[in-house]
Amino acid sequence: MTLILKNQSLHRHFAVYKPYGYLSQFVNNGQKQNSKKLLGELSNFPEGTMAIGRLDEKSEGLLLLTTDGKVSNHICSRKIEKEYYVQIDGIITFEAIQQLAKGVEIGFEGKKYTTAPCKVFKLDSIPNFPQRSKKIRDDRHGPTGWISITLQEGKFRQVRKMTSAVGFPTLRLVRIRVGTIHLNDMKVGEVRELNAL
Incomplete structure (x- = not known):
């Protein structure tokens, strides 16, 4: 399709x-x-x-x-979904996932903006992506985790702002899907x- x-x-x-x-x-x-x-x-x-x-x-x-x-x-x-796999700083809580899914307040163009409801879930295993050209900090500085976020909007740096808003800053962001x-x-x-x- x-x-x-x-x-x-x-x-x-x-x-x-x-x-x-x-x-x-x-x-x-x-x-x-x-x-x-x-x-x-x-x-x-x-x-x-x-x-x-x-x-x-x-x-x-x-x-x-x-x-x-x-x-x-x-x-x-x-109308078109965009799905991202996001490596975050820390192990995300159920409450933070619920907040992201319902919508969180972020800054956009100097104003407050509440993100639209979206699909969010914690990944059970680490995605098999190629090593990034710039090294990401390792677990000596604390644990990291991976989540999937699927949006139907796309404000500037939206995913990064969303994860920071719930206390889990983005370390790596990979878009895996646009529509089909x-x-x-x-x-x-x-x-x-x-x-x-």
């Missing part, structure tokens, strides 16, 4: 495993030349390719790209062209 769309043969779509340390953009936006890693370094994408939503520089995982602005707008709407498209066995930096979105 695809996310949407028929008769989009003129457009091209891609799934990317965005590595840690990359920006979800193709242009430096006036930043010092070569100071940041950009998506264009991963493949020779066609002109007009854009990221559908974003993952911040420190986040990893599934990022969809398209040459079709209508597709981008649809997927960025609340999964990260699965993709390798870090891999690009796969999709027939449709």
Whole structure:
């Protein structure tokens, strides 16, 4: 099953495993030349390719790209679920999971914002992700745990702000799913062209 769309043969779509340390953009936006890693370094994408939503520089995982602005707008709407596996500082409590699921108050654009209800659960085992390019602190500094968070919204740094709001800061954030498209066995930096979105 695809996310949407028929008769989009003129457009091209891609799934990317965005590595840690990359920006979800193709242009430096006036930043010092070569100071940041950009998506264009991963493949020779066609002109007009854009990221559908974003993952911040420190986040990893599934990022969809398209040459079709209508597709981008649809997927960025609340109709499409985005699932994240999140390594947190500490062992999360049942109460904190309930708070996250109901919605928590975070700061957004200088104002208070209450997140929409979402799906949250604790992972029973550690996900088998590749080692990150920048080391994450080890258990000598206290235990860590993993949770799944599935949102239908996407405010700036929302997941990180949510886990901090309940007292369990995010250490690592990997998006594993957008709608029906999964990260699965993709390798870090891999690009796969999709027939449709």
